[in-house]
Amino acid sequence: xxxxxxxxxxxxxxxxxxxxxxxxxxxxxxxxxxxxxxxxxxxxxxxxxxxxxxxxxxxxxxxxxxxxxxxxxxxxxxxxxxxxxxxxxxxxxxxxxxxxxxxxxxxxxxxxxxxxxxxxxxxxxxxxxxxxxxxxxxxxxxxxxxxxxxxxxxxxxxxxxxxxxxxxxxxxx
Amino acid sequence: xxxxxxxxxxxxxxxxxxxxxxxxxxxxxxxxxxxxxxxxxxxxxxxxxxxxxxxxxxxxxxxxxxxxxxxxxxxxxxxxxxxxxxxxxxxxxxxxxxxxxxxxxxxxxxxxxxxxxxxxxxxxxxxxxxxxxxxxxxxxxxxxxxxxxxxxxxxxxxxxxxxxxxxxxxxxxxxxxxxxxxxxxxxxxxxxxxxxxxxxxxxxxxxxxxxxxxxxxxxxxxxxxxxxxxxxxxxxxxxxxxxxxxxxxxxxxxxxxxxxxxxxxxxxxxxxxxxxxxxxxxxxxxxxxxxxxxxxxxxxxxxxxxxxxxxxxxxxxxxxxxxxxxxxxxxxxxxxxxxxxxxxxxxxxxxxxxxxxxxxxxxxxxxxxxxxxxxxxxxxxxxxxxxxxxxxxxxxxxxxxxxxxxxxxxxxxxxxxxxxxxxxxxxxxxxxxxxxxxxxxxxxxxxxxxxxxxxxxxxxxxxxxxxxxxxxxxxxxxxxxxxxxxxxxxxxxxxxxxxxxxxxxxxxxxxxxxxxxxxxxxxxxxxxxxxxxxxxxxxxxxxxxxxxxxxxxxxxxxxxxxxxxxxxxxxxxxxxxxxxxxxxxxxxxxxxxxxxxxxxxxxxxxxxxxxxxxxxxxxxxxxxxxxxxxxxxxxxxxxxxxxxxxxxxxxxxxxxxxxxxxxxxxxxxxxxxxxxxxxxxxxxxxxxxxxxxxxxxxxxxxxxxxxxx
Numbered sequence: 103x104x105x106x107x108x109x110x111x112x113x114x115x116x117x118x119x120x121x122x123x124x125x126x127x128x129x130x131x132x133x134x135x136x137x138x139x140x141x142x143x144x145x146x147x148x149x150x151x152x153x154x155x156x157x158x159x160x161x162x163x164x165x166x167x168x169x170x171x172x173x174x175x176x177x178x179x180x181x182x183x184x185x186x187x188x189x190x191x192x193x194x195x196x197x198x199x200x201x202x203x204x205x206x207x208x209x210x211x212x213x214x215x216x217x218x219x220x221x222x223x224x225x226x227x228x229x230x231x232x233x234x235x236x237x238x239x240x241x242x243x244x245x246x247x248x249x250x251x252x253x254x255x256x257x258x259x260x261x262x263x264x265x266x267x268x269x270x271x272x273x274x275x
Numbered sequence: 276x277x278x279x280x281x282x283x284x285x286x287x288x289x290x291x292x293x294x295x296x297x298x299x300x301x302x303x304x305x306x307x308x309x310x311x312x313x314x315x316x317x318x319x320x321x322x323x324x325x326x327x328x329x330x331x332x333x334x335x336x337x338x339x340x341x342x343x344x345x346x347x348x349x350x351x352x353x354x355x356x357x358x359x360x361x362x363x364x365x366x367x368x369x370x371x372x373x374x375x376x377x378x379x380x381x382x383x384x385x386x387x388x389x390x391x392x393x394x395x396x397x398x399x400x401x402x403x404x405x406x407x408x409x410x411x412x413x414x415x416x417x418x419x420x421x422x423x424x425x426x427x428x429x430x431x432x433x434x435x436x437x438x439x440x441x442x443x444x445x446x447x448x449x450x451x452x453x454x455x456x457x458x459x460x461x462x463x464x465x466x467x468x469x470x471x472x473x474x475x476x477x478x479x480x481x482x483x484x485x486x487x488x489x490x491x492x493x494x495x496x497x498x499x500x501x502x503x504x505x506x507x508x509x510x511x512x513x514x515x516x517x518x519x520x521x522x523x524x525x526x527x528x529x530x531x532x533x534x535x536x537x538x539x540x541x542x543x544x545x546x547x548x549x550x551x552x553x554x555x556x557x558x559x560x561x562x563x564x565x566x567x568x569x570x571x572x573x574x575x576x577x578x579x580x581x582x583x584x585x586x587x588x589x590x591x592x593x594x595x596x597x598x599x600x601x602x603x604x605x606x607x608x609x610x611x612x613x614x615x616x617x618x619x620x621x622x623x624x625x626x627x628x629x630x631x632x633x634x635x636x637x638x639x640x641x642x643x644x645x646x647x648x649x650x651x652x653x654x655x656x657x658x659x660x661x662x663x664x665x666x667x668x669x670x671x672x673x674x675x676x677x678x679x680x681x682x683x684x685x686x687x688x689x690x691x692x693x694x695x696x697x698x699x700x701x702x703x704x705x706x707x708x709x710x711x712x713x714x715x716x717x718x719x720x721x722x723x724x725x726x727x728x729x730x731x732x733x734x735x736x737x738x739x740x741x742x743x744x745x746x747x748x749x750x751x752x753x754x755x756x757x758x759x760x761x762x763x764x765x766x767x768x769x770x771x772x773x774x775x776x777x778x779x780x781x782x783x784x785x786x787x788x789x790x791x792x793x794x795x796x797x798x799x800x801x802x803x804x805x806x807x808x809x810x811x812x813x814x815x816x817x818x819x820x821x822x823x824x825x826x827x828x829x830x831x832x833x834x835x836x837x838x839x840x841x842x843x844x845x846x847x848x849x850x851x852x853x854x855x856x857x858x859x860x861x862x863x864x865x866x867x868x869x870x871x872x873x874x875x876x877x878x879x880x881x882x883x884x885x886x887x888x889x890x891x892x893x894x895x896x897x898x899x900x901x902x903x904x905x906x907x908x909x910x911x912x913x914x915x916x917x918x919x920x921x922x923x924x925x926x927x928x929x930x931x932x933x934x935x936x937x938x939x940x941x942x943x944x945x946x947x948x949x950x951x952x953x954x955x956x957x958x959x960x961x962x963x964x965x966x967x968x969x970x971x972x973x974x975x976x977x978x979x980x981x982x983x984x
Contacts, residue, residue, distance in 0.1 A: 110345045119332035132331055140337045147345035210322050228288065229323045235290050247281070250290065254281035260319045 109151055113158065114143055120230035121166050127226040128170035128219070138169035145169075163231055164241060213263040221256035228253060276302035278312040287313070287320050289697065289739075321666065324697075518559050520943055521827075523819045523854075523862050526810040531830040533807045534823045535840035536605065536849045537562075539766065540788075541754055541778035543569035546940065547970075548780045550977040556940060559763070563822030563937040567850050570933070570967055572926040574606035574848055581909070582801040583607045583843060585894060589915040590923035592854050593931050593955060594946045599855040599917050602927050603808070603894055607800050609846035615798055617653035618715040619671065620646075623702035625722035626687055627662040634780065635756040639721045640684050642753070642785035647681070649793050650674035657705045658683055661698025671709035699736070703743040710747070715798050717749045720768070723756040736764070740772040741839075747902065749799055749842070750774030753788070766825070773802055773842055787965065794845035801898040803840040803906065806851065807833040810892045817862030821852040821934050833897060836906050843898070850930055855891065889914045928959035929968060936975055949979040 118139060125135035142165045146154075154161055214225060227238045235253075239246040276282070276299070285291050286299040303310050333341070524532070542565035549556035577584040584606045592598040622643060630636045647656065652675035658668040669683040702718045710716055740750065750772030752765045769776035775796060777788045788796050805828060810818055820827075832838040843849060856862050890912045897906040920928065932955040938945040939952070947955075953975050960968045 107342075107346045111342050114333075114338060114341055118338065122332045136331075136333055136337060139333055140341055143341040144344055147341070207322065210319070214323075225323060235285065235288075250281040250285050253288075254279070254284040257284045257316055257319050257323075258279065260323075261315045264319060265315065 106151055109155075110147065113146070113151070113162075117159070117162055118143075120226075120232075121162060123230045124163060124223070124226040125166055125170040127222040128167065129173050134173040135170065138166060138173050141169040142166040159231060159233070160237065160241065163227065163233070167241070209264065210260065213260050216263075217256055217259060221252055221259075224249065224253050225256055276306070276309060278309065283309075283313055283316055284320070287317055287697075289700065518562065518824045518941070520938075520941065521820045521822075521824055523817045523856065523864050525817050525862055526812040526815040530810050530812060531807060531833075532810070532818065532820055532853070533805065533828040533830050533833050534820065534851070535826040535828055536804045536806060536843060536851075537564050537823060537826050537841050538568060538843055538847045538849055539565050539769065539776045540569040541766065541776045542566055544778040544780050544784050545754075547974060548778075550974050550981070553977070553981065555981045558941045561937055561940045562766075562825065563934055563941075564826070564851065565822075566937050567822065567852065567930050567933045568848070570929065570971075571964060572604060572606075572848050572850065572930070573924075573961070574604050574926075577606065577608050581608075582898065582900075585896065585909065585911055587894065587911070587913045587915065588923060588927045589891065589913070589917045590927055591917055591920045593920045593928075593951075594935060595854075597857070597860050599857060599891075600920070600923075600927070600931055601853040601855055601891070601913075602930060603806065603851045603853070604926075605804070605843065605849040605896070607843040607845055607847040607849075610794060610798060610800070612794070615794065615845070616714045617655075617711055618650065618717065618797060619655050619706060619709050619711045620650075620715075620797075621657045621659060621671070621702045621706045621718045623698055623718055623720045623722075624658060624660045624668075624687065625662065625698075625720075626660045629723055630662075630756065632756060635723060636687060638755055638779060638782065638785065639753075640687060641782055642721070642779060642789055643684050644681065645782075645785050646789040646793070647674065647677065647684075649790055655709055656680050657702075657709070658687075659698055659702040659705060660687065661701075667701065667705065671705060699739055699743065703746065703748055706748040707746050715749070716747060717751055717774075717797060718772075719751045719753060720765075721753045721755060722765070723754065737767060737771045740768055744771070744773045751796060752776040754778040770841070771839065773799070773839070775842060775844065791965075792846070796844060798845040799842045799901045800845050800847075802842045802901055802903075803836070803838075804843050804849075804896065804898040805833050805838075805840045805906075807895045807897075808853070808892050809895070810855075811888070811890045812858070814858050814889065814891050815855055816858045816860055817856040819854045821854060822937070823851065833895070834906075836899070836904065852930060852934055888912075891915070925959040925961040928955055929961065932956040932959065933971065936971075936978070940978060949975055 121139045121142060122132070122135050125138040126132055129135045129138060142162060145165055146162065149161075151158075214222060217225070223242070224238060227233050227241065233241070235246050235249045238244070239249045242249075244252075282291060282295060282299055286296060291299065303313055539562075542560060542562035545560055546556045546566065549560070574586055575584045586602075586604045586606070588602040588604075590600050590602075592600040624636075624639060626636060630639075650656065652673055654674040655671045656669065656674055657671040658680075660666055660668050668687070669680065672680055674680070699718075699720070702720075706716050706718055744750065750769060751774050752769040752772075754765050754776065755778075766776050768774075777784075777796065779785050779788060807830070808818075826841065828838065828840070841849075891914060893910060893912045895911075896909040898909075899906050920931070923931075932952050935945050935947045935952045935955075939947075939949070953972055956968065956972050956975065963969060
């Protein structure tokens with residue numbers, strides 16, 4: 103395997119989950135998110151990886167966004183916001199990891215799914231991709247202060263939702 | 276400040292700069308209700324960070340399909356690429372030349388810093404760059420030129436930034452080109468970036484904007500190559516920087532050799548781990564100076580008042596009888612344990628999923644208990660964890676409360692993915708909270724170094740560490756585990772954070788680092804220690820610094836107190852070796868250059884009183900007290916007649932054997948056979964506390980019989 107193939111594989115390993123998660127914030131469902139990400143990597147395969155490298159994450163999320171938007175245009179969705187999909191795929195987390203996906207996580211996912219689309223996208227970019235406000239602002243053509251405002255308002259919604267939904271005392275059996 | 280102020284969230288996400296951060300911190304200190312809100316936000320943010328990576332990814336089939344497509348794509352294309360590379364190379368080189376000659380270069384100062392100070396030789400490979408040639412015309416408006424000490428290659432990089440903002444152009448094109456020059460040529464790295472436009476519109480940080488410290492800017496460039504230079508080892512994501520061995524330099528043209536000390540030893544234990552698994556360590560993982568410094572040497576204690584002693588030895592090089600081998604050794608003052616200042620230790624533990632295996636978190640827990648046994652009631656321990664989210668597990672607690680600390684250690688669990696940055700911030704915050712003005716304030720980072728979520732970019736992490744070190748808190752980085760070790764990241768963090776880096780592969784290594792050498796690992800006695808050697812061209816034709824490739828400094832950096840350098844701990848020893856070509860001998864690898872037309876014809880050295888002496892060289896040292904900002908200077912001239920190698924001290928001979936071992940592992944030329952290296956080592960075991968030297972002989976055998984690559 104050549105060094106470049108190696109880099110490509112690593113890039114796939116490293117970014118596929120954050121990308122799927124991000125794409126899903128746009129498409130709303132896992133399957134089209136996966137398709138969008140697959141399309142993204144297929145496009146990446148045609149690129150010159152070495153020259154792209156410094157800008158790789160940005161490139162990936164930008165292309166992924168377009169692919170995901172293409173999907174939403176193709177599919178006429180009956181339900182504007184899909185139910186959060188909590189099924190585990192084949193490459194599901196190990197038992198230990200599954201233990202980490204506890205009830206807090208599940209509750210928060212429900213709450214995230216109820217956020218406006220733009221805010222879900224911002225959350226994915228911030229927490230999956232680890233982008234800075236500036237990077238997000240550039241990617242979405244927003245002002246930095248608007249990114250900050252939207253994210254804070256998303257977090258506030260989540261915070262209020264979190265504290266109004268009752269927390270179950272004791273661990274679920 | 277109200278609870279709907281977006282700065283609250285921005286603060287937690289590390290988006291605020293100095294004044295705004297302070298504003299938030301002040302508001303928090305004054306308003307308990309606001310602090311409450313902040314805690315709630317923190318909880319949500321933590322949960323978001325923890326949660327995300329557990330999301331579903333592609334199916335295995337999709338991953339396989341994607342990879343297969345990429346591999347096919349590339350193999351069908353490779354045959355064409357070589358020619359195109361050459362042509363871009365030539366045109367890029369031409370562009371550079373023109374701009375260099377221009378009387379009024381348009382380079383912007385902030386750009387200039389990013390490469391000129393780069394002292395780490397890097398190699399950028401040119402493979403697979405061909406396709407971006409089509410239709411791309413480089414607009415070279417800005418050229419930076421830098422001379423990299425000791426490097427043997429010329430790299431020219433031309434990037435043409437997209438003419439339109441990124442969100443309008445789907446494909447971003449840029450080119451990277453390497454031209455290989457004849458070995459031994461003076462090296463030039465030229466980077467040309469297309470206009471300031473690229474600067475403001477490129478949103479991944481292309482290069483550091485020069486944060487004032489000299490070597491810092493080399494990070495941005497090493498980050499650029501980080502993905503490209505991973506070792507080709509299947510199922511392994513360890514990352515190592517590329518090391519280009521120092522070449523011989525002429526004492527007339529380059530009388531000064533300047534570097535920062537390196538007391539790290541991680542490379543040796545890492546190499547040992549590879550050899551134990553019958554694998555050849557990647558060349559970038561073999562840092563000669565760390566291999567040599569792993570061993571203890573018998574050196575004199577410093578005189579009263581001085582933080583360290585300096586010893587020099589001159590002998591004949593065992594691998595070349597025409598050359599001299601010089602050892603310069605520093606020995607830090609040994610502070611008796613009862614006199615050690617109290618410690619304020621904050622453990623920053625990586626508890627991400629990747630830390631789950633037995634040689635990681637469980638070993639961290641054992642190591643912490645070993646260290647705990649060394650602490651007294653005046654010392655305090657705190658524990659911060661990070662794994663996507665970061666959290667305070669144990670607030671600063673007196674080390675006498677063993678039960679409480681042990682319980683906290685035992686309760687640690689691995690899971691989630693790694694966001695190093697927020698953890699680092701929190702740890703320094705804790706260290707500042709319980710800061711001991713006369714004590715040893717230190718963050719101990721235990722990780723496999725895989726920072727993959729959150730502030731991922733290496734340069735941002737380094738910026739963060741550089742900011743935090745100004746608070747007077749030192750950093751110790753302990754690397755754990757296999758398969759995922761980000762060696763270069765960790766070395767860099769320790770380097771930038773006024774600290775040291777050790778690799779812990781076993782409980783016995785933990786004991787060596789944290790118990791037997793706790794003083795040197797944890798108590799800094801001098802910081803920013805730099806060495807500058809001035810060679811006397813009357814007696815020395817050329818020289819080569821063995822190792823320290825990643826620690827080279829520009830000669831101007833020596834007297835510049837703003838330039839960060841290595842720390843030395845209580846009882847620490849640092850050894851540097853030079854191979855010297857005596858005057859009259861040819862300097863290997865020195866390029867044949869036509870005589871210069873405009874220089875004075877006589878290039879002989881003008882006599883001075885000093886150069887007429889028998890001095891070989893003068894060693895100069897600069898260091899700062901641990902809490903000082905002004906450096907002090909120590910200077911010593913050396914004129915020792917070389918002793919035959921067999922008569923040199925056991926320590927000198929053993930260090931030479933280690934240097935030759937390292938050269939062999941890195942595939943460099945050395946006339947010594949494995950048998951001869953072993954022979955030297957066997958006859959220079961000395962006292963060998965801990966039988967480390969005996970173990971070394973075992974490693975040479977392992978290394979000799981490694982399967983060829």
